[in-house]
Amino acid sequence: MEHKDLVKKLQQRLDTTREEVESMLDLFCGTIVERCSQMDSIMIQGLGTFEARKKMERVSVNPATGKRMLIPPKIVLVFKPNSAIKNQLKARK
């Protein structure tokens, strides 16, 4: 489902304007990103957890050229789905 469809469906369910839904959704995502960039984790019941994780720097080799590169450390946003969703997906064939 694309972003547009999501907004449309939400609008139907909530019975409000599209702008309202859009701004709320932006704020929702913005809050998650903002808190995660402060290294907080956000637990959303029924969905999962968003958290920021630090990755160490590492040496990787380009298989084509054989050159070794130093990949710098970075912080990434990780989403861990909760077990209910995981199981539901697993059950699907």
Place this chain on the structure above:
Amino acid sequence: MNKKITMSELVDILAQKHNCPKRIAENFVKELLTLMTDTISSGETLRINGLGVFKPTWVEERASVNVQTGEPTVIPGHYKLTFTPAKAVREAINEPFACFCVEELPDDAPIVADAPLVDEMGDDSADEEAEAPATEDKNIEQPSVSETATPVPSEQEVPAEQPHFIEKEEEVAPAEIDEKAIENVEEPTADPVVADEEQAPVIAEDTTAPVVDETSTPIVDATNNNSKAYVKGIWQGVLATVVVFVVAIALLLLCFPTYRTTLSQLPEYAGSLFAHNEPTALSCDTIEVAPVDTAVVDSIVSDTLSLVVAEPEVLPVVVDTIRRGVFLTNMSYKHYGHKAFWVYIYEENSHIISNPDNVPVGTVITIPPLEKYGVDANDTTDINVALEKARLIKQAMKR
């Protein structure tokens, strides 16, 4: 920092930001979540523009081993949910490490290279700060043990321990008067030491003594002879411990010259830099002060007047503060567009910074305009010159 935020808190924040009643925000989040869960668990891809893509991916079946029985089993193929954050989100989250870029390693460098890593490690001070003192402590521990042993012979070290034990036994076993007397006897020996060295353990004994003083004065003479041996031992012990502590403290101060200097330097430079900060809010990240403002400040802060006037700059002075996750390289990247130019920031502030790899948090840094050094941020030769400079600085620091 490392807080766990729950749904209700999220709803609160949302309601506050959107300026709407909590009920509406809660309703929205609830609907959004049910829609998201329905979509995701039905196996559909879900894209949210400000966040990223949730997508179920197929995992092939694979052979595995039951750890308990050792029996080979087959894990059937299944779907798992993957989340790919949007580019903007990735960049926002990685913002503190944004200045790093992939670097090619020379062929002859060892695999677990320390040398090429040094550059990165020095910048990575969020972790480094926690680690550095620990390792330095270890370094200090060793010399201090060996050196304290040399000035104080081992025979003296032993009495240093013994009198304390004896004293404690004495305190527990005989009548109270005896114990008080001993403490009292000890007082004159302790007193001069306190005056000389200000040693903590001795002070503790000293504070108890005056209380005892009146009650036990007549008994002192009697116990004096008996405990003369103890007194000698105690005297020696106290002296030995004092010597050990003084040597240890001296060593500590010697081994941390950088901390000492930066600590002592910090207030005065903070004072001089305060002049720049005065007109705008202190908490500001980057403070641009027009020359007009410094002129105003001149009249207010007469002390720093000479300092401000001494550097008559036509260009606006840019000031930045070192924080957690903000280093010289970060600043260089932010203000000049390339991290190599930190050397110029360092040169400009070399009077405040003793070690560019470890600038204390809260240090206010003046960012010089690159034109002052005749450098063009887009010129590769200039970048190379800066890198060469950085190498020289690092070498000088090692010595």
